[in-house]
Amino acid sequence: MSMIAAFYGGKSILITGATGFLGKVLMEKLFRTSPDLKVIYILVRPKAGQTLQQRVFQILNSKLFEKVKEVCPNVHEKIRAIYADLSQNDFAISKEDMQELLSCTNVIFHCAATVRFDDTLRHAVQLNVTATRQLLLMASQMPKLEAFIHISTAYSNCNLKHIDEVIYPCPVEPKKIIDSLEWLDDAIIEEIAPKLIRDWPNIYTYTKALGEMVVQQESRNLNIAIIRPSIVGATWQEPFPGWVDNVNGPNGLIIAAGKGFLRALKATPKAVADLIPVDTVVNLMLAVGWYTAVHRPKSTLVYHSTSGNLNPCNWHKMGVQVLATFEKIPFERAFRRPYANFTSNNFTSQYWNAVSHRAPAIIYDCYLRLTGRKPRMTKLMNQILRTVSMLEYFINRSWEWSTYNTEMLMSELSPEDQRVFNFDVRQLNWLEYIENYVLGVKKYLLKEDMAGIPEAKQHLKRLRNIHYLFNTALFLIVWRLLIARSQMARNVWFFIVSFCYKFLSYFRASSTLKV
Numbered sequence: 001m002s003m004i005a006a007f008y009g010g011k012s013i014l015i016t017g018a019t020g021f022l023g024k025v026l027m028e029k030l031f032r033t034s035p036d037l038k039v040i041y042i043l044v045r046p047k048a049g050q051t052l053q054q055r056v057f058q059i060l061n062s063k064l065f066e067k068v069k070e071v072c073p074n075v076h077e078k079i080r081a082i083y084a085d086l087s088q089n090d091f092a093i094s095k096e097d098m099q100e101l102l103s104c105t106n107v108i109f110h111c112a113a114t115v116r117f118d119d120t121l122r123h124a125v126q127l128n129v130t131a132t133r134q135l136l137l138m139a140s141q142m143p144k145l146e147a148f149i150h151i152s153t154a155y156s157n158c159n160l161k162h163i164d165e166v167i168y169p170c171p172v173e174p175k176k177i178i179d180s181l182e183w184l185d186d187a188i189i190e191e192i193a194p195k196l197i198r199d200w201p202n203i204y205t206y207t208k209a210l211g212e213m214v215v216q217q218e219s220r221n222l223n224i225a226i227i228r229p230s231i232v233g234a235t236w237q238e239p240f241p242g243w244v245d246n247v248n249g250p251n252g253l254i255i256a257a258g259k260g261f262l263r264a265l266k267a268t269p270k271a272v273a274d275l276i277p278v279d280t281v282v283n284l285m286l287a288v289g290w291y292t293a294v295h296r297p298k299s300t301l302v303y304h305s306t307s308g309n310l311n312p313c314n315w316h317k318m319g320v321q322v323l324a325t326f327e328k329i330p331f332e333r334a335f336r337r338p339y340a341n342f343t344s345n346n347f348t349s350q351y352w353n354a355v356s357h358r359a360p361a362i363i364y365d366c367y368l369r370l371t372g373r374k375p376r377m378t379k380l381m382n383q384i385l386r387t388v389s390m391l392e393y394f395i396n397r398s399w400e401w402s403t404y405n406t407e408m409l410m411s412e413l414s415p416e417d418q419r420v421f422n423f424d425v426r427q428l429n430w431l432e433y434i435e436n437y438v439l440g441v442k443k444y445l446l447k448e449d450m451a452g453i454p455e456a457k458q459h460l461k462r463l464r465n466i467h468y469l470f471n472t473a474l475f476l477i478v479w480r481l482l483i484a485r486s487q488m489a490r491n492v493w494f495f496i497v498s499f500c501y502k503f504l505s506y507f508r509a510s511s512t513l514k515v
């Protein structure tokens with residue numbers, strides 16, 4: 001019997017960010033392994049014209065939840081969506097809902113955040129810092145609360161090279177920042193933002209670091225733990241391999257590469273690609289929830305959910321496997337054949353951007369214009385290059401994350417819990433994982449049918465022929481222009497032609513002699 005699964009039985013669990021990538025997988029696993037849990041409260045806002053109920057309905061009816069519905073047929077009754085906007089005072093939760101949350105919650109998983117790298121400082125602080133403080137305040141008024149699990153990121157201290165499982169202080173107190181944002185206007189905030197974030201690469205990682213400090217300062221006598229995942233990727237094993245549902249992090253790049261838009265990347269091939277499957281992170285979260293509630297560690301423990309320390313894979317290996325998978329299972333209607341260069345040199349990277357990205361986009365847009373259609377490729381390419389430039393920081397560096405607490409927890413689990421809540425990334429086979437990942441992107445993100453693979457392969461063959469034809473024509477045009485203008489080029493040309501002619505004559509003569 002799994003002790004962790006039993007622990008969540010009969011519990012009321014509050015999840016923020018349940019509609020996000022991590023949150024959905026967390027709910028799925030909770031319902032599947034502890035179907036006798038009492039209720040999962042989720043704080044949700046209406047979005048994209050959908051009501052709360054419609055959003056929950058959509059999640060529960062997705063492929064991700066197919067197994068859950070077998071194990072826990074009354075899952076609809078066990079999920080209680082509460083209207084909340086985490087960027088508002090008191091989260092804009094009604095009095096009655098707040099009362100219920102305060103009196104019933106046993107465990108909190110705080111996943112909600114803005115993960116955009118370019119968010120405004122005001123919004124990112126509201127969500128990643130102030131909302132965390134507000135939730136901690138609520139938690140301190142919950143008499144039945146046993147554990148508060150805060151999800152941060154392994155990159156919250158990416159200004160350091162070696163990162164321990166401790167909370168590092170930020171140069172400016174979070175409280176000072178929260179207070180000053182109340183009276184500063186937006187223009188001034190954006191002006192001071194670069195000075196505040198110093199050597200953090202973006203507002204996201206900086207505000208996540210502030211969020212951790214808030215957790216430390218406002219922990220009161222709560223049982224709190226912090227989990228820091230690195231780059232969260234598709235599911236490894238559960239509920240099935242390769243599930244993924246948004247374009248963040250590597251996902252968007254895999255699409256861009258598979259569709260042939262992205263053919264060069266400024267990356268350091270030997271740098272560690274610290275990906276961690278989302279189900280591994282969720283298993284660790286549930287184990288940490290149990291451990292924090294049952295063992296009540298004296299201080300706030302930080303757990304790294306990273307792979308580089310235990311089972312490293314670098315960007316070169318990852319890139320090669322991604323490309324190999326595109327060969328086997330290509331994406332449909334690719335713009336160009338998937339191919340890529342990793343370069344760590346600025347100049348070469350600019351060159352590849354011009355030749356491999358911008359030029360084909362401009363040529364294609366000319367073609368669209370000539371055929372009376374609206375040009376769109378240059379805009380799309382600019383968008384992709386902007387995204388890539390935001391991610392470049394993370395694919396050109398390596399970090400060392402210590403994992404003492406995570407390993408300690410692994411050793412505390414019973415063999416059954418180690419199996420059901422496996423977060424031992426040493427067992428991960430990267431090649432298999434990446435193949436399933438790319439397949440998952442194709443199936444669950446692009447919604448492409450496997451039956452379309454032969455046609456996709458045909459399309460790639462056509463693209464290869466167009467590529468050869470285009471290159472040959474380009475070569476001949478350039479050469480013809482050179483010959484017209486330069487004596488030197490003409491001499492070289494005559495030399496090559498006469499050499500070929502002599503070679504052919506010799507070859508013909510020797511074969512005639514043999515006969």
Ligand SMILES: CCCCCCCCCCCCCCCCCCCCCCCCCCCCCC(=O)SCCNC(=O)CCNC(=O)[C@H](O)C(C)(C)COP(=O)(O)OP(=O)(O)OC[C@H]1O[C@@H](n2cnc3c(N)ncnc32)[C@H](O)[C@@H]1OP(=O)(O)O
Pocket residue numbers: 115116117118153154155230231232247248249250251252253254256257262265269316318319320322323339340341342383384386387390391394395
């Ligand atoms: C010797 C070597 C030889 C090598 C040979 C082999 C070479 C092989 C090479 C293979 C080529 C490459 C293959 C790929 C291999 C894998 C590469 C993986 C690289 C992975 C890099 C990952 C780095 C992640 C770092 C994460 C660190 C922190 C982790 C976290 O804690 S949190 C989660 C991270 N958060 C995010 O990822 C959010 C990032 N996104 C943003 O901040 C914003 O979206 C934005 C990028 C700033 C863009 O903002 P905009 O307002 O301009 O646009 P908007 O958001 O509205 O989106 C516009 C459209 O763009 C789409 N889009 C969004 N994100 C991405 C994305 N990541 N990739 C692609 N496209 C994206 C979005 O969907 C919109 O589309 P539309 O709706 O159609 O308009």
Ligand SMILES: NC(=O)C1=CN([C@@H]2O[C@H](COP(=O)(O)OP(=O)(O)OC[C@H]3O[C@@H](n4cnc5c(N)ncnc54)[C@H](OP(=O)(O)O)[C@@H]3O)[C@@H](O)[C@H]2O)C=CC1
Pocket residue numbers: 016017018019020021022023043044045047084085086087110111112113114115127151152153154208228229230231232233246248249
């Ligand atoms: N994905 C990754 O690679 C990594 C993620 N993390 C951390 O994991 C956590 C979850 O990330 P992930 O699931 O990927 O992110 P997503 O962007 O997929 O999910 C974010 C969640 O936060 C919710 N949210 C955002 N703003 C509000 C708001 N104002 N009110 C209510 N809810 C809000 C979103 O709700 P809605 O659906 O309404 O937008 C969504 O449910 C975050 O704390 C992130 O920092 C850490 C390391 C890596």
